[in-house]
Amino acid sequence: xxxxxxxxxxxxxxxxxxxxxxxxxxxxxxxxxxxxxxxxxxxxxxxxxxxxxxxxxxxxxxxxxxxxxxxxxxxxxxxxxxxxxxxxxxxxxxxxxxxxxxxxxxxxxxxxxxxxxxxxxxxxxxxxxxxxxxxxxxxxxxxxxxxxxxxxxxxxxxxxxxxxxxxxxxxxxxxxxxxxxxxxxxxxxxxxxxxxxxxxxxxxxxxxxxxxxxxxxxxxxxxxxxxxxxxxxxxxxxxxxxx
Amino acid sequence: xxxxxxxxxxxxxxxxxxxxxxxxxxxxxxxxxxxxxxxxxxxxxxxxxxxxxxxxxxxxxxxxxxxxxxxxxxxxxxxxxxxxxxxxxxxxxxxxxxxxxxxxxxxxxxxxxxxxxxxxxxxxxxxxxxxxxxxxxxxxxxxxxxxxxxxxxxxxxxxxxxxxxxxxxxxxxxxxxxxxxxxxxxxxxxxxxxxxxxxxxxxxxxxxxxxxxxxxxxxxxxxxxxxxxxxxxxxxxxxxxxxxxxxxxxxxxxxxxxxxxxxxxxxxxxxxxxxxxxxxxxxxxxxxxxxxxxxxxxxxxxxxxxxxxxxxxxxxxxxxxxxxxxxxxxxxxxxxxxxxxxxxxxxxxxxxxxxxxxxxxxxxxxxxxxxxxxxxxxxxxxxxxxxxxxxxxxxxxxxxxxxxxxxxxxxxxxxxxxxxxxxxxxxxxxxxxxxxxxxxxxxxxxxxxxxxxxxxxxxxxxxxxxxxxxxxxxxxxxxxxxxxxxxxxxxxxxxxxxxxxxxxxxxxxxxxxxxxxxxxxxxxxxxxxxxxxxxxxxxxxxxxxxxxxxxxxxxxxxxxxxxxxxxxxxxxxxxxxxxxxxxxxxxxxxxxxxxxxxxxxxxxxxxxxxxxxxxxxxxxxxxxxxxxxxxxxxxxxxxxxxxxxxxxxxxxxxxxxxxxxxxxxxxxxxxxxxxxxxxxxxxxxxxxxxx
Numbered sequence: 001x002x003x004x005x006x007x008x009x010x011x012x013x014x015x016x017x018x019x020x021x022x023x024x025x026x027x028x029x030x031x032x033x034x035x036x037x038x039x040x041x042x043x044x045x046x047x048x049x050x051x052x053x054x055x056x057x058x059x060x061x062x063x064x065x066x067x068x069x070x071x072x073x074x075x076x077x078x079x080x081x082x083x084x085x086x087x088x089x090x091x092x093x094x095x096x097x098x099x100x101x102x103x104x105x106x107x108x109x110x111x112x113x114x115x116x117x118x119x120x121x122x123x124x125x126x127x128x129x130x131x132x133x134x135x136x137x138x139x140x141x142x143x144x145x146x147x148x149x150x151x152x153x154x155x156x157x158x159x160x161x162x163x164x165x166x167x168x169x170x171x172x173x174x175x176x177x178x179x180x181x182x183x184x185x186x187x188x189x190x191x192x193x194x195x196x197x198x199x200x201x202x203x204x205x206x207x208x209x210x211x212x213x214x215x216x217x218x219x220x221x222x223x224x225x226x227x228x229x230x231x232x233x234x235x236x237x238x239x240x241x242x243x
Numbered sequence: 244x245x246x247x248x249x250x251x252x253x254x255x256x257x258x259x260x261x262x263x264x265x266x267x268x269x270x271x272x273x274x275x276x277x278x279x280x281x282x283x284x285x286x287x288x289x290x291x292x293x294x295x296x297x298x299x300x301x302x303x304x305x306x307x308x309x310x311x312x313x314x315x316x317x318x319x320x321x322x323x324x325x326x327x328x329x330x331x332x333x334x335x336x337x338x339x340x341x342x343x344x345x346x347x348x349x350x351x352x353x354x355x356x357x358x359x360x361x362x363x364x365x366x367x368x369x370x371x372x373x374x375x376x377x378x379x380x381x382x383x384x385x386x387x388x389x390x391x392x393x394x395x396x397x398x399x400x401x402x403x404x405x406x407x408x409x410x411x412x413x414x415x416x417x418x419x420x421x422x423x424x425x426x427x428x429x430x431x432x433x434x435x436x437x438x439x440x441x442x443x444x445x446x447x448x449x450x451x452x453x454x455x456x457x458x459x460x461x462x463x464x465x466x467x468x469x470x471x472x473x474x475x476x477x478x479x480x481x482x483x484x485x486x487x488x489x490x491x492x493x494x495x496x497x498x499x500x501x502x503x504x505x506x507x508x509x510x511x512x513x514x515x516x517x518x519x520x521x522x523x524x525x526x527x528x529x530x531x532x533x534x535x536x537x538x539x540x541x542x543x544x545x546x547x548x549x550x551x552x553x554x555x556x557x558x559x560x561x562x563x564x565x566x567x568x569x570x571x572x573x574x575x576x577x578x579x580x581x582x583x584x585x586x587x588x589x590x591x592x593x594x595x596x597x598x599x600x601x602x603x604x605x606x607x608x609x610x611x612x613x614x615x616x617x618x619x620x621x622x623x624x625x626x627x628x629x630x631x632x633x634x635x636x637x638x639x640x641x642x643x644x645x646x647x648x649x650x651x652x653x654x655x656x657x658x659x660x661x662x663x664x665x666x667x668x669x670x671x672x673x674x675x676x677x678x679x680x681x682x683x684x685x686x687x688x689x690x691x692x693x694x695x696x697x698x699x700x701x702x703x704x705x706x707x708x709x710x711x712x713x714x715x716x717x718x719x720x721x722x723x724x725x726x727x728x729x730x731x732x733x734x735x736x737x738x739x740x741x742x743x744x745x746x747x748x749x750x751x752x753x754x755x756x757x758x759x760x761x762x763x764x765x766x767x768x769x770x771x772x773x774x775x776x777x778x779x780x781x782x783x784x785x786x787x788x789x790x791x792x793x794x795x796x797x798x799x800x801x802x803x804x805x806x807x808x809x810x811x812x813x814x815x816x817x818x819x820x821x822x823x824x825x826x827x828x829x830x831x832x833x834x835x836x837x838x839x840x841x842x843x844x845x846x847x848x849x850x851x852x853x854x855x856x857x858x859x860x861x862x863x864x865x866x867x868x869x870x871x872x873x874x875x876x877x878x879x880x881x882x883x884x885x886x887x888x889x890x891x892x893x894x895x896x897x898x899x900x901x902x903x904x905x906x907x908x909x910x911x912x913x914x915x916x917x918x919x920x921x922x923x924x925x926x927x928x929x930x931x932x933x934x
Contacts, residue, residue: 051395106395108354137355140412148901151870167867168857204854211904216357
């Protein structure tokens with residue numbers, strides 16, 4: 001009961017805040033239909049850097065039980081370990097969507113951001129969005145990966161870089177392919193970067209980088225590969241979810 | 244009286260005889276001695292250290308961790324760096340890698356970084372107050388104007404105190420320093436780096452001495468009011484001019500303009516006002532000529548979706564027809580050096596047909612809305628005088644050459660030490676956080692909020708760009724100047740290499756340095772040519788100058804065809820073949836085997852052991868890789884010695900090249916060279932784009 005009171009008072013406060021920002025508009029009386037679910041529209045699973053905002057804004061949508069967008073539903077966010085939101089709460093627009101920016105905390109790892117709203121009888125509805133924040137070493141690995149690895153390992157082309165992925169006989173695994181890469185040990189990962197595919201009995205199309213990159217570069221690359229694995233690499237990854 | 248009596252009795256009880264006095268003094272001494280440990284007991288670090296011991300208590304490796312743990316205040320003193328850190332008193336587990344991910348701050352181990360914590364300490368990178376022993380003082384001491392811990396998003400600024408090179412680990416710092424140069428910050432502000440380096444502007448603002456030949460007063464007016472309305476990619480900032488001021492400045496700029504010496508006389512009706520639309524076929528041919536000349540390597544044009552397509556070396560051309568007078572445009576495309584001898588644009592040798600097509604295509608890029616609301620009366624002498632005053636006061640001449648206005652020195656505050664600016668010297672505006680990073684950010688983001696009369700203009704920057712710039716500026720600390728030379732990592736030193744003679748003049752005319760780098764001078768858009776003479780064959784180079792073809796259709800940026808005469812192409816080819824040679828090996832040092840078994844062995848190595856086809860194409864029917872250049876005609880293009888040395892150690896010939904260093908044996912390199920030299924192709928030369 002106290003929880004209910006708390007949530008409803010938070011809701012009222014937030015509605016009040018939302019209304020005070022737009023005084024000419026008629027007073028919003030709360031959502032026309034009752035929210036039943038929050039869905040992610042875009043912005044999930046981004047790879048960012050510790051202490052910096054995500055590149056793309058997060059967009060969520062509040063739906064009712066029939067899957068129809070709910071306008072005017074209150075939404076707010078939670079994130080552990082110093083995740084900050086801008087704005088940190090608000091009310092969904094006429095399309096039932098809400099756009100916000102998130103700044104990652106200062107510790108590298110997987111962040112589970114919670115977007116919340118109130119449903120039937122004040123029940124809190126929650127959506128977990130996963131984002132990753134890279135630390136220094138992983139970021140270094142990301143730079144090296146963009147330069148040396150992405151041409152073959154990233155199947156997506158960009159304006160500046162055409163992917164060579166489909167030109168290979170061997171299948172280069174995307175670094176986000178956690179299902180495959182998590183099964184490789186750290187030693188194997190370092191070894192294949194250092195000595196090339198044949199070191200693990202794989203294709204020679206993966207060349208050796210042991211004389212091109214320094215040992216610390218290769219470790220940084222491995223750290224990056226572990227950090228972007230999806231599903232997450234449990235052995236390496238610290239999980240910073242909501243407490 | 245009674246009090247006196249009781250005091251006297253107490254004194255007698257405690258100090259009545261020597262044994263009592265001795266005992267009492269002993270107790271007092273003991274109490275005094277207990278103050279020190281008792282005081283420590285209530286310290287924050289003591290509580291945290293106890294907390295740490297509790298945290299590790301149940302772990303498997305608790306004994307090892309406990310053995311390595313030492314209580315008390317820990318201090319790192321590095322006199323050479325002026326570092327005194329006591330951070331380790333609370334951050335006791337900085338080196339306990341086994342705890343990563345398991346324990347929260349302040350007990351998280353330090354992530355792997357390229358530097359040793361013992362050699363560099365903490366505050367050099369993290370800032371903050373190293374000698375403090377409480378969380379608040381160490382991390383957030385801003386009241387006394389001391390440095391707080393640097394926010395994570397600006398963290399790379401600390402690297403910039405020593406690193407003037409561009410390490411891969413500091414993309415934000417590198418971009419920030421580039422932006423300081425690219426947005427022309429360094430025109431007005433002096434930004435000295437340690438050890439004599441200095442950030443130099445790279446934005447190349449156009450001279451305005453002949454501006455009336457180029458454009459109209461109406462365009463100048465609209466442009467200076469809001470440059471980004473004309474071109475979203477414009478680097479010129481918005482000076483937030485009043486209508487009258489913009490009117491007077493445009494009047495002055497037109498009035499000071501002089502005719503260009505040696506230019507073809509302008510026809511009387513030289514206005515850009517909506518030229519008769521040429522028919523679609525001619526426009527299409529113009530678009531093709533624009534594409535074939537690779538104008539898009541440097542210039543961008545908005546496509547129908549509103550996205551900019553092309554490079555950002557030269558100005559955006561989406562609305563060029565609204566800006567440029569047709570005669571000027573024709574003259575510029577014919578030879579830009581006549582108008583601006585310092586321009587980065589090459590002097591193409593276009594024939595009259597190409598000239599008409601390209602000038603027609605660009606002249607038709609108009610936007611009638613841009614000047615729709617600009618109606619200016621003829622300027623009065625008073626307006627011109629006022630415009631001149633404004634131009635002088637606002638420092639237009641720090642960037643642009645303007646007749647009769649001197650280039651002012653030290654126009655804006657020196658930013659060399661901005662990263663150490665004491666808070667006491669900073670005027671904050673109401674409601675902003677009182678920290679240095681917040682101040683620098685606000686100064687860039689909304690400079691006029693610090694005072695409407697300030698001269699600093701409003702730049703159009705993304706959030707990321709602002710963060711990058713703040714990062715680069717926060718690296719400008721006093722500490723950076725005091726760091727010993729042994730720790731200082733120098734960047735690429737500016738080279739004043741300047742080829743002379745006939746070939747040198749040609750290279751200036753064609754502006755080779757806008758894209759290519761030679762002996763440390765020039766751009767990075769195209770391959771470094773310092774050792775080009777050791778790399779390629781003379782015939783190939785000559786044909787390439789006459790008709791540059793590419794091996795990589797996916798690249799937008801390519802070498803344009805300049806329509807060089809045979810004599811010009813020969814001059815350049817001879818110069819490059821003779822002068823740009825590496826001292827590392829002799830061009831004639833490798834005579835490749837041409838017998839079938841050697842070539843076949845090379846083929847085997849190419850396709851199986853080294854799997855070169857993953858990135859290169861030798862047989863267009865079969866191979867698909869296009870990370871590296873196509874090798875179908877490599878035998879007609881490259882020198883055998885270069886191929887051999889390249890296979891042995893590519894990075895020694897071209898630092899940073901993507902080709903992995905194979906440490907190939909001489910035998911393998913010899914066979915592969917034989918195979919590659921045998922790839923003569925169809926005889927048609929192709930360009931080699933190596934990046």
